Amino acid sequence: MRLAGRLGGAALSLVMVAVLGFFLFRVVPGDPVVSMTRGRPTTAAMQAELRAQFGLDRPLHEQFFSYVSSLLHGDLGTSFTFRRPVAEVIGERLGPTVLLVGTATLIAVGLGLWLGVRAAWRRDSAFDRATTGVSLTLWAVPTFWLGMLLMMVTGDLFPSRGMRDTDTAPDFVSQALDVAHHLVLPSITLVAVVCAEYVLIMRSSLLEEMHAPYLVTARAKGLRDDLVRRRHAVPNAVLPAITLVFLRFGLVVAGAITTETVFSWPGLGLLFYDALTGPDYFLLQGLLLVTAGAVVVMNLLADLLHGVLDPRVKAV
């Protein structure tokens, strides 16, 4: 029942995203046919042909209905620019983004929660102050600036762009090391910004629990301090923190876009940019749907995960 409601809500959100995407990007100025053919010898007749190919000659509402109906068939449309199905184009770029975002999120969550717990448990200690201070500062740092600084500071240590060198040996180990080498700066950038948020979330979440009566109970039972923390405080505090971590996934997406731009990381963020210059309507719509979809799914996951981890939720 509750699950059904959540799923329904998520589905509704996606529908709204699809509708919004359609109209929002139609308002983006520019005629895709003109920008496609600019600088090439073209005739008016050819432009008209192209327009008909893309269905841009039809009235807006017709375009909308055909978009909706193909969407219902799982077809995201065809990219003007790449002349291929949007789903395929996005699919190609999904991997790098998932790799970057996944790596960064894993590190950020691990590090963030760990630091947050330590900081909160020893509130106002030097460790806490340092952690909180650094986190607040990193939180204030614009992602792209950090990326550029890192690039400038590290000089020749790391490659300045992309995910792979073209002349790396084809065996798996070399390729993996090459990708890892390229991944260092982008993921540090993304981790720095996202992790800061997670530290603060975890810290305040644990601080909320610090005066819970059940901790007094645990101490009264004779538990060691770290056992009180590990067995009682953290399991409680980590629940809202994890939920928030999942809810803040939009932040990761935003960070990924800027990071990808700075490091020419061949993911969805870069694709988004290229699509905007078209404007490649169907690709933009598809991207919005995918990114918003990712956030929706993350929210849903957060919900489900919360249900699994927190026994109290089942009763509701």
Next chain:
Amino acid sequence: MRVKLCALLATAATLGLATPPATAEGPDILKVAIVQQIDSMNPFLAVFQSSTEIGRLMYDYLTAYAADDQRVTEGLANRWEPSADKLTWTFTVPKGKAWSDGEPITAQDVAFTYNLMLTNEVARTANGSFVTNFSSVTATDNQTVVIKTKAPQVTMLALDIPIVPKHVWEKVGDIKDYANDQMPVVGSGPFVLTEHVPGQFIKLRVNNTYWRGAAKIDELHFVYFQNSDAAVQALGKGEVHLVNRMTPAQFDSLRDKADVARNKAQGRRFTELLINPGAQTNAGEPIGDGNPALKDVRVRRAIAQAIDLDALLQRVSLGYAEKGAGLVPPVFGKWHWQPSPSEERKFDPAAANAALDAAGFPRKADGTRFSLRLTGRAGRAYDEQASEFLKRQLGDIGIPLDVRLVSDNQLNEVTTAATYDLAFSGWATNIDPDFVLGLHTCAQRPGADGKGGTTDAYFCDKTYDELYARQLSEFDEGKRVEIVKQMQARFYDQVPSVVLAYDNALEAYRSDRFARFTTQPAQGGVIMAQNGMWGYYGAEPVVRATSATSWVGWGVLLVGFMAVVLTVMVRTNRRQATAEERE
């Protein structure tokens, strides 16, 4: 447990450090930075400049342009003959040229390609304009192609259409859905496409059976960059070997860089300032909302006179451009037009002021005459800076500017809807000037619905149109050059736009890896974005000595980093452990 996880992650992140830099031995690879996306590898669909350029490496055209002087030379065809009425052209495709899979290249392939475009609307997407005037294409035998045109066409030797192998493409069902990604892609050019990872890179290897002889490099990689800044950086680090489209500042930054050679070349592009001359559709209906004052050619001339092209050249282009005049850049020497001293409008604000007074636009009490909007592209360095200069210079003649820097799309929209007074624009020109001249004919203005136009200057002049028609059927090149120059003079005189500058193409390459490249033209020519593939084809690698990489330094760094991480974690844990006693 969480501690271990963190340590593991840190290790994983640091492992990247241990990666060896590019191997020093192995095949000669030329890595080229590209900033523009690749839209499609299907030559019938690819419209981006980057894709077209790679297409040239994969497929030869019927004819080519020589590297040294850009004259028409042998492509797939080595001989051509127009009929007396210029309506029938006979091309000869000699024996001995082969596709990269070994099949011979014949006239059948040429006829197949052209006929595909004639019959299939989708196949016309990229290069359709070249065949609109064709009435039939037939291969009379394996060596002869006969093309009949509806009207005489002067550009028959400038058909920039990649010829595809019939034996591959006749099996293609739907051109629209064909990505042309059956690696290696069968082609006729000096390189063969072997791998394409969208958004990352494109790999080509040398075509050893190329009829001109194999290129000196083994592989050619195009690496994608989000912006030229990153590309320039990568060049500095040696991650790529060849970069173009640099900004003057970037170009300057490489001046003293070791192992980097710069190439300042004459470019095919010009930058112009559009002056809305009262835009109309092709039916003569006014569109847009240009300031009516600009309909007066005297006003347009006065504006042109008030712009200090030299200042823009020095301060904005940092000298990396040539002063603008006609529509054809000087790189195409014979077509280029320069005003004679008597025709030239010299920078003269006083004269401009006087002209405006005379034209009936006196200064008002506040010292202004009328204000204009100046639209440019945000993010294009030239527009951002030049607008500051124009603002000042036009301000001096009593025309305050409202500068609007907008996105690429918005700029397109503004120019196609003619909702501008002044706007920055620019075009890349081809060896044959037909395209850039044709842009400014009345027919290129949009239809009643505001669509279908290709001009953004909205120039419509009877004299000019007549000249255009004449040059199109003038097969005597000397006479045609004359007409083309007359057209440019007319354009200059009527000023629907001011050609501000012919931008230099700024390129740089790793001189420690490559000794030289073939430029087009030979003097002051470009390496990339040629009307041909000479730059890549003629790349000569340096004979290299193996260089040792400092593995030790990497190792030390790695170990040090790990040690710091571990120490921090252990110490925190210990402190935590003792802290429990304090509670």
Next chain:
Amino acid sequence: MNGFNADGFNADGFNAARLLEHKAGVAGAAILAVAALVAVVAPLLIPADALDVTRVTDPPWQAPGAGHWLGTDHTGRSIALLMVQGAGTSLFVGLTAAVLAVAIGALVGVVSGHFGGLLAGALLRVTDFFLVLPALVLAIALSTVLPRGLSTIVLAIGLTSWPSTARVVRAQTLTIEARPFVERARALGGGHGHVIARHVMPSVVPLVLVNATLAVASAIVAESTLAFLGLGDPTRISWGALLHQAQLHGAVPQRAWWFLLPPGAAIVVVVLAFTLVGRALEAVVTPKR
């Protein structure tokens, strides 16, 4: 809540901690005061010619030195002066966007919290929807759609960052509405207007203030991001726009750190200051248990 409170059981280290936070908040406020002063006063003191690219005569890309203690940019303008000039734009955009976002958020929050039924359901749905949309993506799309200019940036940031405020305000409204004193007010005959004006608003306002302060911080970062991506108002100097220029004209390959470092550092300092003030306010506003 229980006997612990009354016995002062929880009266531990909070005071010290709060004092500390306040100290940071005071420092933040001081930084902001200086930044505001710079933003307001400095443009009056900068000679008009100094920032006009057509008039400057100094060589470009000068490293910091005696002449220009933060060096010059690609046109030869003094970075220090540009920084000062840019402060106003960055702060203005940050403040107005935050005000816009928080105003929308507060309105939606109070309305959906106070009134039940369909309206609240719909508003909640919309809030959730906007919460789900990746704000940056939406802001980028918006700033591509709308004409360039400060107002566009403000609108793009404002329209995409209100949902979190709406959530918080709604939660607070619901909390207040569940308090017995609101029931008492209803029992006294108080209508919607009375309850909102006398009970809900006074307790929401401090929260809104905190949110606004924090929203300014993120709005400034958002502005810099949009400007960096080239979506800002190119005719105005802001810190983000400076970074955009730095990247556009190749500061990184030139190692022109003086062009890259100061604008970013200024953003960090000001954003941090807003955050510290916001957190201090939060600490004061939310009663600690």
Next chain:
Amino acid sequence: MKNTGLELRNLTVHYGHKRVVNDVSLALAPGQTLGLAGESGSGKSTVAMSVLRLLPKSARVDGEILLDGDDVRAMSWGRLRAVRWASASIVFQGAMHSLNPVRRVGDQIAEPMRLHNTPGSVTELLSQVELPEDKARAYPHELSGGQRQRVMIAMALACGPRLVIADEPTTALDVVVQAQVLGLVKRLVAEQDLGLLMISHDLSVLAETCDDLAVMHRGELVERGGTREVIANPRHPHTAALAAAFPVIGDPNHRLAGPGESTRGAFVLQERTEGPRVPSAAEPLLQVRDLRVDYGRTRAVDGVDLTIGHGEIVALVGQSGSGKTTLARTIMGLRNPSSGRVIFDGREVPRKGRALKAFRRQVQLVLQDPASALNPRHKVIDAVAEGLRVHGLPGDEESLVTAAVERAELRPASEYLQSLPHELSGGQQQRVVIAGALVLQPRLLVADEPVASLDASVRGEIVALLLRLRRELGLASLIITHDLGLAWQIADRVAVMHQGKIVEQGSVEQVLLDPTHDYTRALVRAVPQV
């Protein structure tokens, strides 16, 4: 280890400069039961926490705390941890929060056993507290309040301590459940020969379980002795106040509402009538007819009939969840009934609009917790004047407010008008709430647990105030309470509510002394007897 029980010598606790416990000396031999009574803020919980050194770092503890002869204050952390729960354990107040919400109760019970290597099984402990063994797999939220408290008790017994400290173990529980839990504690203490230190504000609870009684007041121990003796002959005035707060049902001395007062009220009322209608004494002030209220699928109020006469005080008693609060809200027009009618003064209560607003002047609400019934940001004058402002009543606001405040016995009013609620004591706050009601000159007061959150000593004063208002203004009241003692003290008539229905209704004496319905009997029986 010697087994000498607990001894506190000159225990003094400071928080900063604030002294919360002042020179308390107490001894509790093994097997002995001692009740520690006191109001909130008297320092009794601090004493309990100090025994296992559970006070926060900011607390400064002086004196000696001897647990089986060892001073807890001087123990090493390791020793202290070993002593905790093994020598003495605590049954905390509010089991909901004192149990870890995300761990199964079985694990939580077993945790100290593993820690201290105590043999025994969770099942056995659960059976001792009369819980089925499958409850070990339950999470705290899946248990009822009484079950949770039993879990707490089982947990306290896990390591077989000689001393159990119970801190308000039954405060949040219903009367009937409270009686069960107290019975359980008594049985276990007796069976296992435990020492018990029981802390409560409720003398009757302590009387039920403890042989000895100690009373704390403002951090000091003011009285100590045998339970019955202390209650019967309190030496300290504070003890007397505490004792008086828990009326003995059936004792006429504790019955404050005299017969016949209500009619006198009606008479007074006529003199000050402003409304158009002159009420006749024959027609009751409020009639509820077959009222039903549904919350979704559940029926909270199920066919209730209730009548309140002019100037009459009616007590509506029942356990939490019986629907009494919903009934009150519906009468006030704060909720719409599903069916049935509410007739006030001969006219049906309007459901919305201006008429409803006008009706609300007539009926006023007094809530349980005065601290939360007052907006912490509003000064007394604003809180009291709120009704005047809402209704836009004419007249000098300040003088009306002053009159109402003084009527509520906050004298002189000027001293209080500019205060904020947190500057007042609980009793004063409740008077402000009452003044806020009085200022509109209502005819019916609906009071939801008006004294439940007040300290014992204040409770009597508020009760007296309500009675005086009835006497002087003819103010009728509907008192909602779970506390039969309060009903005995104040009400003319009692209605007993159970599962949405009124199961018994009649005069106080009739219902409380001679209950006819089974439920009423169970309620009456559950009241702890002093």
